[in-house]
Amino acid sequence: MRHTEDSTHATSSALPGAGPVRWTLVPPHGSAPERAPWRPSPEQEEIAGLPAGCGPRLVLGGPGTGRTRVLVELAARRIGGGLDPDRLLVLTPSRLSAARLRDDLTAAVSATMSSPPVRAWQSYAFDLLRRAQNQGLLPGVVHGPKLLSGPEQDVLIGELMAGHAAGFGAPVVWPPDLREALATRGFRQEVRELFDRMSEYDLAPDDLRRLARRLERPDWAAAATMQAEYQAVRRLRMPESYDPAALVTEAARVLEEQPEFLRAEQERLDLVLVDDLHEATPSIHRLLAVLCRGRDTVLTACTDTVVQGFRGARPDLLRTLEDRLAEPARPLRRHPLGTSRRMPGAVAEVWQRVAERIPAVAGARHPRALRPAENTPGAADTGHVATAPVDVAVDVPEDGAGDRAAPGEVTTVVLSSPLHEARWIAHQVLERHLVHGVPLADMAVVVRNGRYLEGLERQLSALGVPVSTSAAETPVRDEPAVRPLLGALRIVTEAAAAAADREEDAHFGALTVQAAVDLLSSRIGNASPMDVRRLRQRLRAEELAAGGLRTSDDLLVEALVAPGALDAAGVRSVPARRIARMLAAGTRALREEGATAETVLWSLWEAAGVAESWRRRALEGGPAGERADRDLDAVVGLFESAERYVDHLPGAGPAQFLDYIDNQELPMDTLAARAPTDETVEIMTPATAAGRQWPVVFVAGVQEGVWPNTRLRGQLLGADLLTDALDLGVDQAARVTPVTRMREVRHDELRSFSAAVSRSCGTLVVTAASGEDEQPSEFLDLVDPPGSRPGDGARAVVDAPRPMTLRALVAELRQWVQLHEEDPVRSEAAARLLHRIASSPRPVPGAHPDTWWGAAALSSTAPVFDDGVPxxxxxxxxxxxxxxxxxxxxxxxxxxxxTDLSRSLGSLVHAIAEELPEASGSELVAELERRWPTLGLPDTWESAVQLERARQMLRKFAQYVLDARSKxxxxxxxxxxxxxxxxxxxxxxxxxxxxxxxxxxxxxxxxxxxxxxxxxxxxxxxxxxxxxxxxxxxxxxxxxxxxxxxxxxxxxxxxxxxxxxxxxxxxxxxxxxxxxxxxxxxxxxxxxxxxxxxxxxxxxxxxxxxxxxxFTARHDQAEGAFNGHGCKLPQICPLCAEGRQVSEP
Structure with a gap:
């Protein structure tokens, strides 16, 4: 969301105890793009003009051929012709695509619509169930239905498995070869995928057991038992909730079992439009078959650009569409689209080479050799692929107003590592933006998976590129702005639990020194390492002045939890006071009657007092503003998760919410509005990029093992085998080999890669890493075929240029300044530029010589000890x-x-020998074991080894004392x-x-x-x-x-x-x-x-x-320097290469 003052108040007031809600309409961020005039081709005009009574129609076409646009035009014409929008239903695969299509439809119609008729598939199924519940058609469901998100489903499965491991719940007997994997996240994912396939096909546990016997799968028998328990627990804990896979299946069942309800729904709808049917699961096809058979239904599909395969998308089911929707009087008619209105010639050729490797689906074939439309950028361009990093072919006008990239450019680049790949992409993005005037929002980076996305996002941000990602890419618990709130919630919750056990005031045992440092240096604390060090020194100095002997660790923890500790020490640290305020507020909120995770989190957030500064920073823009935007979005997502949890489990407390959120290893999709991305480069996976386009698209990480990733998924519990058994029959499914499955996985990877390269409406750049651990994948050959490369066809590994940031520029200029003898002209020019940068109103750190290492004067030339003093x-x-x-x-x-462990161990042994100088070995060891926990070591085998070593040292000491006295x-x-x-x-x-x-x-x-x-x-x-x-x-x-x-x-x-x-x-x-x-x-x-x-x-x-x-540094072994074992301080030793000043040769 756009974090204006009004929208911030509106968000906060919607939370418990915040007073009345006040909503204020604010203008959208930036200027909305004008809707381009539509110049339909004859085949598009035919579809947009379909009359009432047209029956089922299937629109087939590649990316950019206008499938979605023709649906919007058809809907707009029908509404313009008098169709009530309430009698129109438009379905899309996801909430994001539904939002985009809703905006397009709203812009296309002149009539007023109370509610645009565009829904995601799950959203429509949810609405069906809600209306069915209102009519009493869902036995046992008292309240309105709720959606159990994927992460919540994952947590519930994890809780059941943890209970089984502890001996609770149904007796689930897994095969012995799986027992070591039961506690892993990967196994939970396998279980969830198997459960989803069962829901998709409406398969009962008893049905799975029968298949388990026929296919000799004892793991399926165990999964059947667990699935029955899962359903029972879900109905008991959240009777109105449905997991995502079961939601559509349940909606289809209601329509099948309630003919009056089905008839009313069909009479309510005059026209159903379905976009991107290739992303549909079996349950979606089942729902459409019940609702739309023989009726006016227009569907679009492209089986070569599937991105929801990991969620069960089945493009092959399009071959059965005619059997599902057609009636003798109303057969299914197909409309192919073969004109590309997005991709210029070179990009279209790349896409065609990729698509030709994907098997066609019978009954859903579409043209792959796309014709460029006359108004498509680069329509007359036959296309070419550059195999070296090329600059965008744009002339910078004299007035400084940059132009966009020349259309039709396709570039492949191989770098020596993923790190250099990120540097190269950052350089290209900044050059196109700063030199050629390409807006940041006109560029996007598409990567294969979330793990690669996270690394690339960090690297690009560090290199000065404003980036943004989808909320669905990062689990809410991993957001930097959320971690301190969850950490503080954990501390006050565990402190309250400990106090309840002892019947005393809260004891903050959960606040370790590491937790304290983490809170202080978090997004909310905002303390630098130097700030924390100064705080420690101040607290320690006050302690010593008062005659105390406590360590800075103990003092730091006490300062955050003991009332008045900071005032008593005279410390004015803003981060410390902020964290102390949060912990005190959280403790008070936890004592309130009816305290929930939502109310305690809200108290922590209010006490932090950062909402206003973050809002102000977000409105200022720039990298800091983008970070503030994301941080605010993350906090809103956390409150949404807490609200959902409290609604699902009204009796659960904050401690249970922490377990729930900690176990939530999957990203949570949120309905909270996200910050606008007009001034950022989006990084995303193909699933997030689906249905969108950019003038410049970077497809990154195209190396073996990353893209394609041909690892067989769902094989541990055989989710694919289950699907085959239900689709093909048991006998045919048993004959499917791993090679066949790997081929299917590769085709799925090709579809996602096809979707990625087809997002470009201008310039396409595909990058890969080539080094000891990485090699470019075969997909790169589809973009840049070997025969089209000059010479022997080998790809050269390109060096990444320096980052296009002011800090990197300063570093390069400083290098040239020091090379005065080699190149005096360039050295003097560099010095003049450094002077300009250092003298600017906002000087860049490191530009002024006073800040250079090795150039500054010594901080002091006085001797360490005054003359005449011993x-x-x-x-x-x-x-x-x-x-x-x-x-x-x-x-x-x-x-x-x-201090390392050895020194700590030695200090403990010395302390015991001092206090018990004449004790026996057994007495010394007993004292050691009593004091051992004070070292704070984890309970590991390494700690046990160190404990035994300390025992031996004390026994030796006792033996020495005895020998000294007696011998x-x-x-x-x-x-x-x-x-x-x-x-x-x-x-x-x-x-x-x-x-x-x-x-x-x-x-x-x-x-x-x-x-x-x-x-x-x-x-x-x-x-x-x-x-x-x-x-x-x-x-x-x-x-x-x-x-x-x-x-x-x-x-x-x-x-x-x-x-x-x-x-x-x-x-x-x-x-x-x-x-x-x-x-x-x-x-x-x-x-x-x-x-x-x-x-x-x-x-x-x-x-x-x-x-x-x-002070002299010595390495001469003849003088006893380290006995030849090397330098102890290479970082500062002038004799070591690592310790030389940067100004030294």
């Missing part, structure tokens, strides 16, 4: 400083990667003691600060430092004698750190020389707990020689290396 040095970091000062600086700046005579003096020692140096003094895991006293009264190691690797034994960390500990001991730690004098700064005889070092130990050895490995450094100075020099040299403003 440099803090940690014993555990001395080795890192000498190996690579840059590594130390990154770690000291807390810029390292997030070496050492006793514990202190744990986790801290010290500070001033070590004077020649160039710079060092303040040696550290903390030791264990401090022990040996039999001579000397202190021994014990460092626990939980890593998997240990240093070589030969290096222990000069191990920097252990040596630094011993230097601290000689200064008296042992006595200070025992006395708890952590803040006292000691100096060298110092100490007494009792404070002499007894050595230092590394106790390896994390290695694969069964026992703890103890690596001991003997007491230092009192006359040796190497350890002190190591400390003071480390202070010198990190005291200044520059």
């Amino acid at each position: 440099v803090p040095v940690s014993p555990s970091r001395i080795e890192t400083i000498h190996r690579s000062p840059l590594d130390w600086f990154v770690a000291a700046s807390r810029a390292e990667a997030a 070496h005579g050492r006793r514990l003096a202190s744990v986790e003691g801290a010290f500070s020692v001033l070590v004077q140096g020649r160039a710079r003094d060092a303040l040696l600060r550290g903390r030791v895991d264990r401090l022990e006293l040996d039999e001579q009264g000397r202190y021994v430092v014990v460092d626990l190691k939980t890593g998997r690797n240990q240093p070589a034994g030969a290096k222990i004698a000069e191990h920097p960390q252990l040596a630094a500990y011993q230097v601290a001991l000689t200064a008296g750190a042992g006595t200070a730690m025992v006395a708890g004098q952590d803040e006292t700064v000691l100096e060298l020389p110092g100490g007494t005889v009792t404070e002499l070092s007894g050595g230092a130990l590394l106790v390896q707990l994390g290695t694969r050895a069964k026992s703890p490995s103890v690596q001991q450094q003997d007491p230092l020689d009192p006359d040796a100075t190497w350890a002190r020099d190591l400390i003071t040299r480390a202070a010198e290396l990190v005291a200044g403003e520059r």
Whole structure:
């Protein structure tokens, strides 16, 4: 819908608790295209002038031959001749096609119609059932009928299967070879397809069981049992609902079983028009046979452009149309149309080559060699196919007003990957629009399936192309604007459930830190990663200032759920306050009596307060406006889903709605109006493109495995076999081979491809990817036959040009600016252009040199530590400083990667060893198991392996403690003691600060430092004698750190020389707990020689290396750089190619 102020109010007021409804008519977006004058051919004139009493007629013709237009003209002439519109019925395959045909008919007639007589097939069947129910002809149906959507049907099947897995419901015995697949989405789709075929043919469960015995299909017997349960549950839960396949079947049955109702309906209708009969299912043919036999009925069809095959369309049934509709006095007459009023010569030739590969249907043949109409673009053009990417043959007028593409151009392009394919299409779209003036709405991209569509949509949007898709392409739960609303609903719902169990206030256990970050960075929160980081830092700073020790994770969660937490911390974060407001409003709404998913969602939406800003942005247009339009449409779709759910299940709560929407893996068609697409390029599948045309059409993804996709569908449960058994008989169906079925699938793929290429009324561009994983499909040869290509006929893989965006332009200009010596003229020209861009009122990011990486001055040239101030040095970091000062600086700046599992595990082991320093192995393991959940690990086999590893480390620690006491005579003096020692140096003094895991006293009264190691690797034994960390500990001991730690004098700064005889070092130990050895490995450094100075020099040299403003990066293995294992910081290391500045060669 167009999101004007009035329409927004109208939408919101239609929701619960929103007050009276206020509707306001607003003008349509943009100017409506003028209705082109109709110049009918003789055969079209014959059809448009059919008189009353003409009987059944079948209009056959290829795409663009005017089948739909002639129906509109026939209806307009009949209404103009006095036919009451209420006595006319026009049927089309889908709601979208019905809307378009309704608009065309309204524009064609001058008479006033209270309700245009155009319906989708399911809509007409629904109306029949509604009127039948009003007359009491539907036993057991008390209220008006409702349509059970495809996604809702999928959810119901999933619930039944989950119940069976838990031991509930009917005993459904599936064959053993299927049991592993029962919980998958694919199996649900197979079940749904089988159920749909049963509904199409009005097949009862008992009938399926009989077929199962004859064809030896035990899975059909299980499906029959489940289908009976499915119908029973549906009637019990939603007695007035009908699934899409059963809806038309039920309407046909009512007409067959109620002759008076049928007679009244036939007397009500003087003329029935049916468009695109090739998309009809068996139940549609059954309905038409009952309603229209021998009566004035005009139908159109083209069996080469079927796009609803995945929904059961059967173009082959047109061969039986005469038997269904004709009577001796009124035979079925056929009217072929062979003049193309859409496709220019080259496009028509491509379509003809594709169509000729499709088997013709007896009784429904139509001309495939189409004649271009005189007023068709490119009618005189015999057509040609360009095998290289060509620009549109359009001259740009001097006044700047662009023209459209030259008609009749067909281009095939092969790119090296789908990513380059998207870049090429984006370049072509923007070039045609910006350079040649082709409106965005005059271009469309057609792809084979929804998965390819989603990827292409993301890529084109990222490349600056305004795109739009149909609402029926994306499940509502996956819409970016819907996810935060559903996430907030889940959090408040689970919190309320937990509170009810404990009989206390809501506990927001469902709000994990990841959920909090997701809400903050969602479409509604709109916080950037930097915003979230700043929020964390502010909360953490306030916590530390207040003397607290909670992590930023805990604080972030509390800030969103605890009343007043943000005010107490003085935080003004708009995203955080918005999310906190939503959660509070949702909690209040959930406590209201009669709360439903609809009412709670509405409270969340109102509290978000983004409706007005999104509406304003949508009206402003541009890419941001298009996104806002789509976001508003998605929210409307969510409320429509919630409304449907509450209507179907009045007693169900928000928690059940969440399960329902989470299980809804299929897109939900919505009746909510969509945002206009006048300023976007539409991306769609052939089903959505059916019945439409564009001057420029891109058909993308034409590679093997994508288009065609010849994978056999519905074979697991044999839906096709069931159809064959009902159509051909059991014996004939059993003889149908997989090769035959694959051929049928290929023909179905050809029909969808035929529909795609025939959407162009001017320029057709077909693209494919060719790389290690992709190869162009055979369909590309139909567009561009090998014999028509120059040379050896091989297709060249084309390079994708840079995106036609300002950012990409800036990047290219910056490259030229830096090549002054190679091309000074171009370099200077690029510099002038960059200056213009950077000086514009809306400068492009990256254009000004002040923002270039490598060109800006250093943020600071001051040393890290002021002169004369001792440099803090940690014993555990001395080795890192000498190996690579840059590594130390990154770690000291807390810029390292997030703590991994190994470090978290080591921290837990150290904490337990600190609190229970003398405990037994069993006591340590018990404490580990008590604390294990605090790591927040998932319950997986990997977590179990890590838990067992931690158990082994603690058992080794207990063994070490026992051995130290019994074998070496050492006793514990202190744990986790801290010290500070001033070590004077020649160039710079060092303040040696550290903390030791264990401090022990040996039999001579000397202190021994014990460092626990939980890593998997240990240093070589030969290096222990000069191990920097252990040596630094011993230097601290000689200064008296042992006595200070025992006395708890952590803040006292000691100096060298110092100490007494009792404070002499007894050595230092590394106790390896994390290695694969069964026992703890103890690596001991003997007491230092009192006359040796190497350890002190190591400390003071480390202070010198990190005291200044520059930090050296080292890779030289001779200096101990990483032991030859590579760089730890390649992204910023100047010695690595990845870490070089962009300004460096």
